[in-house]
Amino acid sequence: MSAVTNQGREHATGSADAPALQSTDSALLPSARPVQLVDPDGHHTPDERYPSPSDESLLGAYGRLVAGRRINDQANALVRQGRMAVYPSSHGQEACQVAAAVVLREEDWLFPTYRDTVAVITRGVDPLEVFTLLRGDWHSGYDPYEHRVATQATPLATQLLHAVGMAHAAKLRGESTVVLAMCGDGATSEGDFHEALNFAAVFHVPVVFFVQNNEFAISVPLASQSVAPSLAHKAIGYGMPGERVDGNDLAALLAVLGSAVSRARDGGGPSLVEAHTYRMQAHTNADDATRYRSADDVDRWIPKDPLVRMRSYLSGLDLLTEDGEAALAAEADAIAAVIRKGLNTDVEINPAELFEYVYAEKTTQLREQAEQLCEELARAVEPAAAGPDSAASRTEGNQR
Amino acid sequence: MTQTTEAPAGNAVGQSDTPTRAAKVTSTFAKALNAALADAMEADPAVLMFGEDVGPLGGVFRITDGLTARFGEERCFDTPLAEAGIIGMAVGMAMNGMRPVVEMQFDAFAYPAFEQVVSHVAKMPNRTKGKVRLPIVIRIPYAGGIGGVEHHCDSSEAYYAHTPGLTVLAPATVRDAYFMLREAIASPDPVVFLEPKKLYWSKEEVDLADLRRTFDDGEAPRRIGRAVVARAGTDATLITYGPSVPTALAAAAAAAEEGRSIEVIDLRSIVPFDDETVSASVRRTGRAVVVAEAPGFASVASEIVARVQERCFHSLAAPVLRVTGFDIPFPSPKLEHFYLPSVDRILDAVDDLQWED
Numbered sequence: 128m129s130a131v132t133n134q135g136r137e138h139a140t141g142s143a144d145a146p147a148l149q150s151t152d153s154a155l156l157p158s159a160r161p162v163q164l165v166d167p168d169g170h171h172t173p174d175e176r177y178p179s180p181s182d183e184s185l186l187g188a189y190g191r192l193v194a195g196r197r198i199n200d201q202a203n204a205l206v207r208q209g210r211m212a213v214y215p216s217s218h219g220q221e222a223c224q225v226a227a228a229v230v231l232r233e234e235d236w237l238f239p240t241y242r243d244t245v246a247v248i249t250r251g252v253d254p255l256e257v258f259t260l261l262r263g264d265w266h267s268g269y270d271p272y273e274h275r276v277a278t279q280a281t282p283l284a285t286q287l288l289h290a291v292g293m294a295h296a297a298k299l300r301g302e303s304t305v306v307l308a309m310c311g312d313g314a315t316s317e318g319d320f321h322e323a324l325n326f327a328a329v330f331h332v333p334v335v336f337f338v339q340n341n342e343f344a345i346s347v348p349l350a351s352q353s354v355a356p357s358l359a360h361k362a363i364g365y366g367m368p369g370e371r372v373d374g375n376d377l378a379a380l381l382a383v384l385g386s387a388v389s390r391a392r393d394g395g396g397p398s399l400v401e402a403h404t405y406r407m408q409a410h411t412n413a414d415d416a417t418r419y420r421s422a423d424d425v426d427r428w429i430p431k432d433p434l435v436r437m438r439s440y441l442s443g444l445d446l447l448t449e450d451g452e453a454a455l456a457a458e459a460d461a462i463a464a465v466i467r468k469g470l471n472t473d474v475e476i477n478p479a480e481l482f483e484y485v486y487a488e489k490t491t492q493l494r495e496q497a498e499q500l501c502e503e504l505a506r507a508v509e510p511a512a513a514g515p516d517s518a519a520s521r522t523e524g525n526q527r
Numbered sequence: 528m529t530q531t532t533e534a535p536a537g538n539a540v541g542q543s544d545t546p547t548r549a550a551k552v553t554s555t556f557a558k559a560l561n562a563a564l565a566d567a568m569e570a571d572p573a574v575l576m577f578g579e580d581v582g583p584l585g586g587v588f589r590i591t592d593g594l595t596a597r598f599g600e601e602r603c604f605d606t607p608l609a610e611a612g613i614i615g616m617a618v619g620m621a622m623n624g625m626r627p628v629v630e631m632q633f634d635a636f637a638y639p640a641f642e643q644v645v646s647h648v649a650k651m652p653n654r655t656k657g658k659v660r661l662p663i664v665i666r667i668p669y670a671g672g673i674g675g676v677e678h679h680c681d682s683s684e685a686y687y688a689h690t691p692g693l694t695v696l697a698p699a700t701v702r703d704a705y706f707m708l709r710e711a712i713a714s715p716d717p718v719v720f721l722e723p724k725k726l727y728w729s730k731e732e733v734d735l736a737d738l739r740r741t742f743d744d745g746e747a748p749r750r751i752g753r754a755v756v757a758r759a760g761t762d763a764t765l766i767t768y769g770p771s772v773p774t775a776l777a778a779a780a781a782a783a784e785e786g787r788s789i790e791v792i793d794l795r796s797i798v799p800f801d802d803e804t805v806s807a808s809v810r811r812t813g814r815a816v817v818v819a820e821a822p823g824f825a826s827v828a829s830e831i832v833a834r835v836q837e838r839c840f841h842s843l844a845a846p847v848l849r850v851t852g853f854d855i856p857f858p859s860p861k862l863e864h865f866y867l868p869s870v871d872r873i874l875d876a877v878d879d880l881q882w883e884d
């Protein structure tokens with residue numbers, strides 16, 4: 128048996144010579160209902176398996192929730208104003224976003240997707256660096272090593288394998304790092320999702336796979352994506368536990384993800400958490416959601432809003448006062464103001480950088496191409512000095 | 528036709544890595560790769576080797592033979608059967624300080640990993656402005672000439688060469704196999720390392736311990752981005768790489784008997800491409816044929832022709848020709864010899880270089 132892989136199964140010497148199922152196997156199956164600790168009305172619904180997070184941590188996370196909603200609103204506004212190309216909003220999914228970030232320690236890693244901007248910012252990455260991608264001045268604007276947040280992945284599920292590699296290397300190096308890797312419900316159909324779960328289980332590495340099931344992959348509903356009893360049921364097929372959680376219940380998310388992270392850190396291996404939530408807005412601002420779902424469908428989720436729910440809960444316990452709420456709103460406004468100001472300021476772009484990072488050292492060909500672009504640009508700013516055959520005068524000619 | 532003196536064949540020109548020795552020690556291409564892996568793993572604990580059947584079995588071509596026994600199963604190990612998984616995991620490991628070397632079992636079985644290679648391995652350093660480097664080596668037993676059945680003989684270099692961010696190497700000699708693999712593993716950039724299957728059993732007089740000392744002492748000349756004159760000549764240049772190098776050398780030897788002096792350039796490094804060595808040769812000889820096993824349409828060979836005519840137009844006495852595979856899926860074992868560039872086909876192309884003008 129390999130030291131780097133999972134515990135091998137004992138092969139039973141029964142008549143069929145196939146491995147006997149172990150009585151603990153069914154423990155890998157998720158709960159019959161998504162774990163919930165606070166119902167949509169803000170009432171505590173205890174679950175003996177998952178102790179409620181402390182008031183202090185809930186209040187702290189709630190502040191991030193308020194900021195998360197504000198970030199989504201601000202980003203949408205900036206797209207409407209033409210300051211950003213596009214924004215895949217996590218409106219309605221902010222509890223997932225916040226929980227994914229706050230359950231991690233400094234030494235841990237987060238592997239987010241394009242929709243997980245709020246999680247990335249919650250983890251501490253500078254919002255303006257995060258929005259580099261969407262404002263369009265480079266593909267990724269932050270240093271992944273600074274806050275241990277991988278680049279936001281666009282090719283679906285590909286980042287899950289990177290998370291496994293990160294965790295595998297951490298394990299070989301004897302580090303206590305846990306890796307939390309995010310994806311959507313649609314992404315669970317990708318081959319890389321399956322390969323990542325299988326590799327993580329076989330190599331027994333500390334990864335928490337966190338699926339935000341928001342019921343849609345652009346226009347395609349979950350029912351067209353999978354007919355498994357739940358997405359969390361996929362875990363048992365790889366020999367890891369799966370769990371389902373109310374994705375609009377911040378308390379339950381903190382408890383369930385927190386427990387999965389602890390398990391991974393203690394050498395328990397990978398697990399899969401499926402959060403049931405809803406994408407309240409279109410896929411991105413470029414999408415028209417009325418073509419595939421009704422307003423009624425969306426309205427059904429309004430009473431389940433994660434923000435309202437947590438506010439009711441905390442207010443009901445007198446943990447959140449009007450003053451406290453106002454202070455959190457002011458903090459969120461301050462973040463929004465920074466984002467607004469940053470995105471309304473044009474950043475200088477340097478076309479010479481196009482050639483800088485393709486290889487550690489520019490190839491001869493890239494050096495030539497960089498020079499070519501540089502010359503073209505020099506000619507463009509000195510049209511007066513240009514001769515009749517110059518590119519600049521040709522451009523002018525074309526415009527006449 | 529001009530009569531010329533012949534330069535020594537083989538690797539002698541432009542190479543001086545190894546001190547000449549009296550003892551006749553030989554090694555195969557496969558053994559040189561195996562030694563390069565072992566030496567790299569010995570030199571740097573961050574070097575890991577993984578893939579399908581590369582553990583106790585030592586790989587289907589035995590290139591990783593003995594590595595698990597020597598370095599332990601944490602450093603050379605089998606993965607589940609999933610190529611995207613292998614390369615995707617390598618990305619994460621490289622992000623966390625490792626230098627993964629992965630084996631794709633055969634050329635055509637690297638295709639499931641294409642998205643990871645193109646969208647992440649090649650682009651991650653660029654995406655992050657160099658903050659994340661991915662020193663990954665993707666070893667691919669590649670190309671035909673071994674009587675392999677379908678899916679085991681593809682020349683897939685164009686896919687990789689067309690992807691900015693990847694270094695693409697194809698050694699053709701035992702010595703280069705060793706040094707280029709060591710260099711690939713040491714490179715900060717991701718490398719697609721194409722190992723011509725039909726050369727695995729080729730032999731050369733080399734002492735692998737000498738090669739190790741030469742490399743570890745920093746005395747091996749750089750090979751990434753550097754082509755080499757594999758045979759000097761004056762009348763025409765054959766530009767080639769990987770599995771076609773021995774064929775081109777054989778054609779040059781045959782041409783010499785007919786009184787033509789043919790230079791053979793072994794590119795070794797497809798990306799970065801050594802325009803300088805190639806152009807210098809063609810400017811001297813004035814005639815060129817590109818020889819490569821992959822289908823010719825939209826191929827590396829096409830790119831070389833374009834580059835040569837852009838740079839050497841006024842030195843050319845004839846159009847640059849290509850001898851490549853036909854534009855068909857790689858044929859079955861009994862038919863492959865019709866497809867592969869042969870000495871005769873190369874000599875025919877050389878004959879077509881408008882000598883009478």
Ligand SMILES: Cc1ncc(C[n+]2csc(CCOP(=O)(O)OP(=O)(O)O)c2C)c(N)n1
Binds near residue numbers: 242282343
């Ligand atoms: C490999 C791949 N195929 C297709 C796409 C285009 N695409 C972007 S988002 C998306 C839907 C993903 O749905 P889901 O995984 O549920 O995540 P959500 O957008 O709902 O957060 C699609 C099809 C892509 N980014 N990557």
Ligand SMILES: [Mg+2]
Binds near residue numbers: 311313339340341345
């Ligand atoms: Mg979705």
